[in-house]
Amino acid sequence: MAEGTESSENTAVTRDPYAVLGVSRSASLAEIREAYWRQVRFHSMGSEPGLRLQELREAYEILTDPSRRAAFDSPVDGEPAAAPPMAPVVEPAQVDAERRRQSRNPLDRMTAGLPRPWRIAIDWIVTIAGAILIVLGIKAWVINPYRIPSSSMEPTLHCARPGAGCEARLSDRVLANRFIYHFRSPRRGEIIVFNTPTAAAEAACNASGTFVKRLIGLPGDTITYKQNVLYANGRVIKEPYIKRGRQGGRQGTWQVPRGDYFFMGDNRKESCDSRAWGPVPRKNIIGEVFMTYWPPNRISFHAIVLGPWWLGLVFLVPLRRRKRRRVR
Numbered sequence: 140m141a142e143g144t145e146s147s148e149n150t151a152v153t154r155d156p157y158a159v160l161g162v163s164r165s166a167s168l169a170e171i172r173e174a175y176w177r178q179v180r181f182h183s184m185g186s187e188p189g190l191r192l193q194e195l196r197e198a199y200e201i202l203t204d205p206s207r208r209a210a211f212d213s214p215v216d217g218e219p220a221a222a223p224p225m226a227p228v229v230e231p232a233q234v235d236a237e238r239r240r241q242s243r244n245p246l247d248r249m250t251a252g253l254p255r256p257w258r259i260a261i262d263w264i265v266t267i268a269g270a271i272l273i274v275l276g277i278k279a280w281v282i283n284p285y286r287i288p289s290s291s292m293e294p295t296l297h298c299a300r301p302g303a304g305c306e307a308r309l310s311d312r313v314l315a316n317r318f319i320y321h322f323r324s325p326r327r328g329e330i331i332v333f334n335t336p337t338a339a340a341e342a343a344c345n346a347s348g349t350f351v352k353r354l355i356g357l358p359g360d361t362i363t364y365k366q367n368v369l370y371a372n373g374r375v376i377k378e379p380y381i382k383r384g385r386q387g388g389r390q391g392t393w394q395v396p397r398g399d400y401f402f403m404g405d406n407r408k409e410s411c412d413s414r415a416w417g418p419v420p421r422k423n424i425i426g427e428v429f430m431t432y433w434p435p436n437r438i439s440f441h442a443i444v445l446g447p448w449w450l451g452l453v454f455l456v457p458l459r460r461r462k463r464r465r466v467r
Contacts, residue, residue, distance in 0.1 A: 156198030175199040287311045291404035304409045312433035315426035329354050330428040330441050344411035356401025363392045380405050389414040
């Protein structure tokens with residue numbers, strides 16, 4: 140065999156590592172590393188990524204090793220030198236494991252050594268479990284939905300026919316704010332979800348549990364309902380939410396103990412409320428009903444949010460504009 144020739148069996152035929160990674164010959168180490176991981180992420184989604192990942196790994200090791208990169212870049216007789224011998228075959232699982240070890244996701248680092256099907260299954264389990272915990276947390280501490288089953292709050296909140304006194308085809312579904320009363324006390328006129336005093340409610344109404352009523356009496360109040368007119372501490376309470384034909388029911392005077400609250404339904408003649416089973420302790424209050432979200436034609440807000448500061452913001456700008464015009 141002539142000098143300077145080699146057997147074709149011993150010739151290492153390799154692709155240009157720069158072309159494999161898609162970078163220029165002047166690329167920095169950071170650019171090479173970024174290009175490598177970008178290619179790995181892309182080709183790891185294939186059905187048989189083994190050969191391509193091996194090629195990417197070999198090109199990456201050449202270009203990140205200063206001596207091997209210099210040897211590849213040095214010209215021999217006007218031509219680029221052949222690449223040094225390639226590194227041992229790297230399995231795709233090893234490449235994927237290294238990528239996961241470098242990930243910021245702690246779950247990826249914890250499952251880096253597991254087979255791919257196991258990692259996918261664990262990812263799904265953690266995702267579903269996290270979503271369930273978030274929903275349960277929201278229901279327990281933030282917002283919870285409720286359905287209106289009876290006519291005690293008609294026509295403010297509808298129940299479904301053919302229930303007695305119900306006006307709608309579908310029952311209203313409402314949202315209750317469960318955290319608002321951690322920051323302030325309940326206010327007169329708010330619609331509130333609460334748990335009834337079980338024994339008293341069972342005796343008076345043959346029903347107990349979670350009720351939705353309007354807050355009428357605050358701790359220490361004297362509540363009088365006489366001739367369908369409501370009084371709190373001797374002062375008449377205007378009730379625009381009570382519609383004609385819904386007044387009536389039990390009349391009388393009640394003293395609200397300290398720490399308790401007095402509730403009545405908007406459908407007075409059909410409501411079994413604090414007039415029958417007494418006041419409700421503060422600990423039994425769940426939250427304020429602030430919105431009806433179903434059915435769509437009944438979407439509305441019920442929270443009492445209008446206060447002096449809010450009205451001031453509404454009228455502040457128009458008043459200022461009027462004053463300026465007068466000055467001119």
